[in-house]
Amino acid sequence: MPALVAFGRRWAIGSDDFVFPGITSVFIRLLWVAAVCAVYISNKETLRCPGGELLEIYFIGFIALVSFTIILELVIVYVSGQGSITNTHPRRFMPQLLYLRLVIFFLELVWSAVGAYWGFSKWEERSSDEGDSCDIEVVRAVKGTVITSWIISFIILIAVIIFFDPLGNLNEDPHENTEDGMDGLSQSREFLATTSNAAKQVWERRCRLLCCCAGSDENSQDAFADVSALMAVFFKNLDIVPSDIAAGLVLLQYDQERHIRRGERPHIPKRNIPTIVPTEVPLEVEVRKASHFIFYALGCYGWMFYVYDNLLCGLCKLSKNCRCCMCCRSDRVSQYDNCCDCNTSAVKQLTKLNDDDIVHMSYKNKIYEVPFFVALDHHEKAVVISIRGTLSLKDALTDATADSEKMDIEGREIYAHKGILRSATTIKTILTENQILEKAFQKAKSDDYSVVVVGHSLGAGTASLLSIMLKSRWPSLSCFAYAPPGGLVSDAGVNYSADFICSVVLGEDVVPRLTLETLDDLKERMASVIKKSNRPKYQLMLGACWYTICGFPEKLPDDEEGSGQHEALDPQQPLIVDAPGSPARQVYSGEGSSTSSTSQGVQKIPLFPPGHFIWIKEKDLTNRTFCKNKCYEAQFGRHDDFSYIIVNPSMVTDHLPNNLFRALCYLNEQQPTEEV
Numbered sequence: 001m002p003a004l005v006a007f008g009r010r011w012a013i014g015s016d017d018f019v020f021p022g023i024t025s026v027f028i029r030l031l032w033v034a035a036v037c038a039v040y041i042s043n044k045e046t047l048r049c050p051g052g053e054l055l056e057i058y059f060i061g062f063i064a065l066v067s068f069t070i071i072l073e074l075v076i077v078y079v080s081g082q083g084s085i086t087n088t089h090p091r092r093f094m095p096q097l098l099y100l101r102l103v104i105f106f107l108e109l110v111w112s113a114v115g116a117y118w119g120f121s122k123w124e125e126r127s128s129d130e131g132d133s134c135d136i137e138v139v140r141a142v143k144g145t146v147i148t149s150w151i152i153s154f155i156i157l158i159a160v161i162i163f164f165d166p167l168g169n170l171n172e173d174p175h176e177n178t179e180d181g182m183d184g185l186s187q188s189r190e191f192l193a194t195t196s197n198a199a200k201q202v203w204e205r206r207c208r209l210l211c212c213c214a215g216s217d218e219n220s221q222d223a224f225a226d227v228s229a230l231m232a233v234f235f236k237n238l239d240i241v242p243s244d245i246a247a248g249l250v251l252l253q254y255d256q257e258r259h260i261r262r263g264e265r266p267h268i269p270k271r272n273i274p275t276i277v278p279t280e281v282p283l284e285v286e287v288r289k290a291s292h293f294i295f296y297a298l299g300c301y302g303w304m305f306y307v308y309d310n311l312l313c314g315l316c317k318l319s320k321n322c323r324c325c326m327c328c329r330s331d332r333v334s335q336y337d338n339c340c341d342c343n344t345s346a347v348k349q350l351t352k353l354n355d356d357d358i359v360h361m362s363y364k365n366k367i368y369e370v371p372f373f374v375a376l377d378h379h380e381k382a383v384v385i386s387i388r389g390t391l392s393l394k395d396a397l398t399d400a401t402a403d404s405e406k407m408d409i410e411g412r413e414i415y416a417h418k419g420i421l422r423s424a425t426t427i428k429t430i431l432t433e434n435q436i437l438e439k440a441f442q443k444a445k446s447d448d449y450s451v452v453v454v455g456h457s458l459g460a461g462t463a464s465l466l467s468i469m470l471k472s473r474w475p476s477l478s479c480f481a482y483a484p485p486g487g488l489v490s491d492a493g494v495n496y497s498a499d500f501i502c503s504v505v506l507g508e509d510v511v512p513r514l515t516l517e518t519l520d521d522l523k524e525r526m527a528s529v530i531k532k533s534n535r536p537k538y539q540l541m542l543g544a545c546w547y548t549i550c551g552f553p554e555k556l557p558d559d560e561e562g563s564g565q566h567e568a569l570d571p572q573q574p575l576i577v578d579a580p581g582s583p584a585r586q587v588y589s590g591e592g593s594s595t596s597s598t599s600q601g602v603q604k605i606p607l608f609p610p611g612h613f614i615w616i617k618e619k620d621l622t623n624r625t626f627c628k629n630k631c632y633e634a635q636f637g638r639h640d641d642f643s644y645i646i647v648n649p650s651m652v653t654d655h656l657p658n659n660l661f662r663a664l665c666y667l668n669e670q671q672p673t674e675e676v
Helices: 019-042 052-080 094-119 123-129 136-162 182-194 196-210 220-235 242-261 283-299 303-309 314-318 342-351 393-400 418-433 436-444 458-470 491-497 516-532 537-550 657-670
Strands: 003-006 009-014 358-362 372-377 382-387 404-406 415-417 450-456 478-482 501-506 595-597 612-618 632-637
Touching: 003 094, 009 242, 019 052, 019 136, 019 537, 052 094, 052 136, 094 136, 242 516, 242 537, 283 342, 283 372, 283 382, 283 450, 283 478, 283 501, 283 612, 283 632, 283 657, 303 314, 303 342, 303 657, 314 342, 342 358, 342 372, 358 436, 372 436, 382 418, 382 436, 382 458, 393 418, 393 458, 404 418, 415 418, 415 458, 415 491, 418 436, 418 458, 450 458, 458 478, 458 491, 458 501, 501 657, 612 657, 632 657
Parallel strands: 382 450, 450 478, 478 501, 501 612
Antiparallel strands: 003 009, 358 372, 372 382, 404 415, 612 632
């Protein structure tokens, strides 16, 4: 940080990012040159043949060239490891070293071409004409060396393409003129404004490239436009590279652990967070029901998740319910399943349902349309609607369409996540047009049944919004949202859904905490801890790997007391540049459906997780490792518990549905056998 400036443009890599790639390259080249030296020395006498002098010249030139490359890359590694993330002065000669490395790279290409011409000549024909022959093993060694050279060169070219910044030619450093006072600041703001459209186009191309395998439909253009606009706004005022984000998260984790040990409360941004009346349902009853209905949420993920969670015998168990050539039959239960109904088999295996209990099942997956099924649960006397979470690039685009859109709820002004709301609207349309719920109640032959909507992650968000839509039609409806998205529904929707939506969250799961506001707060916090740190980036990464495996030590690395750290900072070079006409922090005001001003000056409506919370936490959080057996406890949570992002490796693993399932099973086993 800031981004490396070389060859007249900015790159998506920092000058301190060459330590690990350089060490890896040096290690590979050392093994490579050692093998070539061994071949050359052991076969030196056999090169006394027609044309052998060419091979000998190639070997000598190759060994000299690679040896110089190793020395140069060691220098690059040393220089890249100097200074801190923000203190780039010790690395000021990095561009010149890269220019020299580029010259060596071209020499390697030329020498590889020479080796290819010499090594792949017809040595057998030439030697037979002159009555002597070169050792074929030596020729093969040259060929292998040439092929390896081209492979390494290809890998380097791929790396250059990856770290190429399409906006690099526009990114004249927005900070370089700040020393001129307000004129420099005006130029910086003008720079950010003029690059907005270009950044949006670049992000749209990136989205299309990333999702090239997802196909396209009538919603693709809308989704790509929304996602690219969001990404362009979020990243345009950040002078960071991807590795800086990783280092910032590591530093935040250190900082959080330090505050926890001091008994201090975590940083909570100022927001108008909804406060709901606690539910009257006992916690034990909610946990028991959540443990029961999570099987439906897991089943909707289909056969791939089932096999992933049952690696040894998953396929054998699924084969019991799979049927060949089901796509040719008209009496199949599911729609858009594969030819053997593997997904349907996974649902039956997890939920213990039979064909008569499944009312409708659809695995059609498009942007704003997720798979779901409707089934009868005779044990709980419920018509269950289960909706699948994110499992494809199309689902990811639905997740990323994070603008707010007003829900069509009579008498209520409720706003929700745009992509998830459209998914819920699609499912509601299918349910209504085909009268699926009415058919389910007719099949149940009882008035005691109620509607229960469940889902995990994206499925949880879709289930929550669908429940809000269906509540007026089915008053007894309830919903279990496992790890729902944080930026889902406005405060009016939270208050409306508090009685019938139960959100179940495990530990430090990042998804229920993920909103545009918490992301902005995380960005500010990362910039703050990065500016305070005087440790090189490679040390932070090594420490993070070690602490993740072995847990935190008794004494944390104290980045706040490093000598000379303030001198290392450049006060004229902030990490976050304010957009034109906007404050550095988002400001929230008003009651009810409050709005926040974004960097574009557009009013956004803050969104929150739905309903009330069951928060499942580990009992012992000290010295956590991946190998440790975990014990859990549950409590009713509040929305302010999820108003900030906790940085920890478990922020990702806690979101996995199988981990949440195991935590609920543990809690259910600890309850008394008699029903509360």
